[in-house]
Amino acid sequence: MTSNPVHQGIDLRVFARYRGDFTEEADVVVVGSGPGGAVVAHGLVEKGLRVVLVEEGPPIPPADFEFDGGMSMARTMREGGLRTTRGTVMPTMQAIALGGGSLVNSAICVRAPEFVLDRWSRDYELNKTTRTELDPHYDAVGAFLGISPTPEDVQGARNLLFRDGCDALGYSSEPIARNVRGCRGSGECFTGCRSRAKQSMDISYVHEALEAGACVLTSARVENVLASGHRVSGVEGHVVEPFTGRPRYRFRVNAKVVVLAAGCMATPVLLQKSGGLANRSGQVGENLRFHPGVAAMGTFPDRVDPQFGATQGYQSLEFIKRGFKLETLWAPPTIFAVRLPGSGMAFKERLGDLPYSAVWDAIGSCNRSVGRVRARFRGNDPKLSWKLHPEDVGLLMEALYRLAEIFFAAGAHTVLPGVSGLPEEMHTLEAADVLRTHEVPASSLVLGGNHAFCSTRMHGDPRRGVVDESGRCHDFENLYVADTGIFPECPSVNPMWTGMALAHRTAGCIADRI
Amino acid sequence: MTGLFVAALIAWLFTRALLGYPKPTTHYRRLLRGEAAFVEAACGVMFPAGGAIPLAGTEVGAAPYLDRMMDASKPRIRALMHSLFFLVEHASLVFRGPGRGGRRRFTRLDPEQQLGVLRGWETSSFFARRLVFVSLRSLLAMAYLQHPSVLRELGIAPMAIDTSVCEADLWMPRVGADPSTIPWSVSDVNTPRDDVEPLNLDSPLHPDYAEDSS
Ligand SMILES: Cc1cc2nc3c(=O)[nH]c(=O)nc-3n(C[C@H](O)[C@H](O)[C@H](O)COP(=O)(O)OP(=O)(O)OC[C@H]3O[C@@H](n4cnc5c(N)ncnc54)[C@H](O)[C@@H]3O)c2cc1C
Numbered sequence: 001m002t003s004n005p006v007h008q009g010i011d012l013r014v015f016a017r018y019r020g021d022f023t024e025e026a027d028v029v030v031v032g033s034g035p036g037g038a039v040v041a042h043g044l045v046e047k048g049l050r051v052v053l054v055e056e057g058p059p060i061p062p063a064d065f066e067f068d069g070g071m072s073m074a075r076t077m078r079e080g081g082l083r084t085t086r087g088t089v090m091p092t093m094q095a096i097a098l099g100g101g102s103l104v105n106s107a108i109c110v111r112a113p114e115f116v117l118d119r120w121s122r123d124y125e126l127n128k129t130t131r132t133e134l135d136p137h138y139d140a141v142g143a144f145l146g147i148s149p150t151p152e153d154v155q156g157a158r159n160l161l162f163r164d165g166c167d168a169l170g171y172s173s174e175p176i177a178r179n180v181r182g183c184r185g186s187g188e189c190f191t192g193c194r195s196r197a198k199q200s201m202d203i204s205y206v207h208e209a210l211e212a213g214a215c216v217l218t219s220a221r222v223e224n225v226l227a228s229g230h231r232v233s234g235v236e237g238h239v240v241e242p243f244t245g246r247p248r249y250r251f252r253v254n255a256k257v258v259v260l261a262a263g264c265m266a267t268p269v270l271l272q273k274s275g276g277l278a279n280r281s282g283q284v285g286e287n288l289r290f291h292p293g294v295a296a297m298g299t300f301p302d303r304v305d306p307q308f309g310a311t312q313g314y315q316s317l318e319f320i321k322r323g324f325k326l327e328t329l330w331a332p333p334t335i336f337a338v339r340l341p342g343s344g345m346a347f348k349e350r351l352g353d354l355p356y357s358a359v360w361d362a363i364g365s366c367n368r369s370v371g372r373v374r375a376r377f378r379g380n381d382p383k384l385s386w387k388l389h390p391e392d393v394g395l396l397m398e399a400l401y402r403l404a405e406i407f408f409a410a411g412a413h414t415v416l417p418g419v420s421g422l423p424e425e426m427h428t429l430e431a432a433d434v435l436r437t438h439e440v441p442a443s444s445l446v447l448g449g450n451h452a453f454c455s456t457r458m459h460g461d462p463r464r465g466v467v468d469e470s471g472r473c474h475d476f477e478n479l480y481v482a483d484t485g486i487f488p489e490c491p492s493v494n495p496m497w498t499g500m501a502l503a504h505r506t507a508g509c510i511a512d513r514i
Numbered sequence: 515m516t517g518l519f520v521a522a523l524i525a526w527l528f529t530r531a532l533l534g535y536p537k538p539t540t541h542y543r544r545l546l547r548g549e550a551a552f553v554e555a556a557c558g559v560m561f562p563a564g565g566a567i568p569l570a571g572t573e574v575g576a577a578p579y580l581d582r583m584m585d586a587s588k589p590r591i592r593a594l595m596h597s598l599f600f601l602v603e604h605a606s607l608v609f610r611g612p613g614r615g616g617r618r619r620f621t622r623l624d625p626e627q628q629l630g631v632l633r634g635w636e637t638s639s640f641f642a643r644r645l646v647f648v649s650l651r652s653l654l655a656m657a658y659l660q661h662p663s664v665l666r667e668l669g670i671a672p673m674a675i676d677t678s679v680c681e682a683d684l685w686m687p688r689v690g691a692d693p694s695t696i697p698w699s700v701s702d703v704n705t706p707r708d709d710v711e712p713l714n715l716d717s718p719l720h721p722d723y724a725e726d727s728s
């Protein structure tokens with residue numbers, strides 16, 4: 001309990017307050033406080049159930065945010081932000097903090113397009129997962145988090161140039177809707193919102209869940225799901241020191257229902273490490289998919305001052321059916337430097353172009369590119385393998401071409417597509433044509449994959465999926481999964497809102513059944 | 515005779531690979547003496563003095579920064595970083611660097627040769643070698659760009675913001691601290707509203723990046 005008189009009754013446990021081994025009793029224990037877990041926990045506590053939310057990371061207040069991208073990643077991301085897939089090497093980031101990915105993400109909220117949900121519904125026997133069925137859940141989350149389009153006054157030149165380029169080409173574009181209230185355009189979403197405008201889970205759903213009576217255990221790592229027959233009875237694990245992860249005390253939570261929302265990478269590992277649970281279908285850890293991202297930098301004659309403006313304020317869904325989405329981007333310069341070519345003075349000169357530059361990215365709906373998640377022999381980090389399909393390489397190259405097209409239409413004089421083996425700089429659209437005509441191997445692309453799905457996929461057929469439409473594991477009466485791992489395929493747009501809508505539905509189903 | 519030869523060879527390799535690093539002036543928690551020398555040298559070559567940003571890579575405290583970063587990292591990541599530094603520092607003993615005397619460890623090469631070695635990694639036709647280069651350059655770029663005067667010089671340093679206090683801040687202590695240390699009370703809560711003023715490009719910089727910060 002906090003000693004602050006205003007918050008007497010708030011049951012938040014932080015590392016400094018644990019004194020020894022302990023056991024908790026609950027109706028429902030939720031593992032993971034990211035967008036999935038936070039929404040479920042809140043939904044259930046609102047129904048009067050005793051909920052214990054367990055999160056391995058600590059709460060991170062603004063006083064502990066780091067501006068420097070490297071240090072920030074080392075503290076807020078699993079494996080220091082250096083986690084990569086094998087096969088096709090691609091960095092993939094998962095947060096470790098109260099609020100999960102919402103603490104460090106750009107707050108982009110997009111509903112999955114109707115054609116995507118229709119496909120899920122048809123191909124995976126998920127009759128209740130159409131857009132019409134999910135819209136009330138999207139609406140409820142949207143109203144709670146104040147999801148609304150980014151206002152013009154916080155767009156900044158970096159975002160508005162994207163709009164101008166799209167307008168010049170006749171491509172559709174729109175301000176990105178975000179879970180933000182009172183954005184000041186600091187472009188710092190990746191290292192934490194100092195303005196407290198971003199409605200990350202720690203200050204929104206988790207906060208409200210605490211107010212409504214949930215118990216939240218932070219710095220508590222679940223290592224085992226307790227199961228017998230077709231039922232689970234709780235979870236157990238260790239209290240861990242923030243940042244180092246060193247185990248201290250043991251804990252156990254006995255519960256009538258267990259909800260795993262540890263994220264697309266951690267949930268399958270937890271199931272595998274708990275003796276191969278919920279895997280009669282053989283699908284736990286299989287089907288791993290990403291929205292691999294590529295980015296290009298464009299340099300303009302005038303200052304762009306990219307440090308000002310909503311981190312990701314504009315997007316184009318023009319090519320969404322083709323398989324990619326285009327959007328603007330900003331992150332600490334240390335992160336972008338990774339994408340710049342060159343060494344020595346040439347590299348340094350390129351850094352000098354940053355104030356005149358914008359970075360825009362594309363994410364691909366790469367359903368053909370599949371991988372898997374496996375538990376390591378030791379520790380809780382996953383072993384990830386994944387391969388970018390040659391046709392998806394072509395798709396991402398086409399997306400890079402479109403970005404170059406928009407850059408030139410917006411007035412850029414130079415575009416850096418960041419593809420190894422092709423010219424480092426392009427000065428005309430004709431020169432950029434190689435992006436769509438030249439075949440390159442996957443290893444030539446600088447990729448990033450922060451949207452991950454399908455590792456515990458939802459399927460109406462228990463032989464082909466891990467969970468049903470309500471998120472309940474086919475093999476267990478009272479074990480649920482509520483993270484983006486349950487998506488049956490790529491959603492084609494940023495996944496958080498869809499993850500939360502599904503979690504909102506899951507909370508309702510659990511409450512009805514308990 | 516053979517034994518003597520092998521012993522001499524080992525001694526030679528040992529001296530070439532592991533000895534003769536300058537004593538560091540700072541105490542490092544994670545970086546070894548040779549690694550610190552390597553990081554400083556590589557950062558100096560990656561970011562020579564002059565150009566758009568006057569500060570050289572040797573002036574930004576790259577080794578102390580990466581030492582802090584390693585300290586904040588899990589053992590597996592630390593091990594990868596140690597291996598990366600070791601690999602690039604010593605690879606030129608096997609695959610010689612350019613010019614006369616190119617078969618020396620990285621820190622013993624002259625700056626021209628060092629740049630040549632880095633270019634070799636960067637432009638290699640082997641993906642794995644390019645990956646090593648990109649990993650090293652990322653770490654060095656982080657070390658360089660974290661220095662306040664670099665971002666200030668570029669004009670893209672973070673601005674000062676009066677951090678709002680939201681209701682959740684009333685129960686959120688600093689990482690590792692006890693809730694009794696939370697400095698806020700309910701009268702401090704000033705959750706941002708939708709009509710808040712956007713930042714202004716002329717706003718003052720965050721104190722850590724202001725002129726007198728470094
Ligand atoms: C840098 C970045 C930017 C992004 N930007 C956007 C965006 O703008 N819009 C968007 O839609 N998506 C974005 N995403 C993706 C989005 O953040 C994720 O899809 C989303 O956070 C997934 O939610 P989740 O609840 O499934 O998992 P997570 O957010 O990963 O949450 C899982 C939580 O479980 C905890 N956990 C894991 N294992 C255990 C355990 N054993 N015991 C206890 N706790 C555990 C983790 O610490 C974590 O807090 C971004 C991702 C990143 C990394």
Ligand code: SF4
Pocket residue numbers: 107180182183184185186187188189190192193194195196197198309310311
């Ligand atoms: S752009 Fe800045 S103010 Fe706006 S939500 Fe992101 S971090 Fe907060």
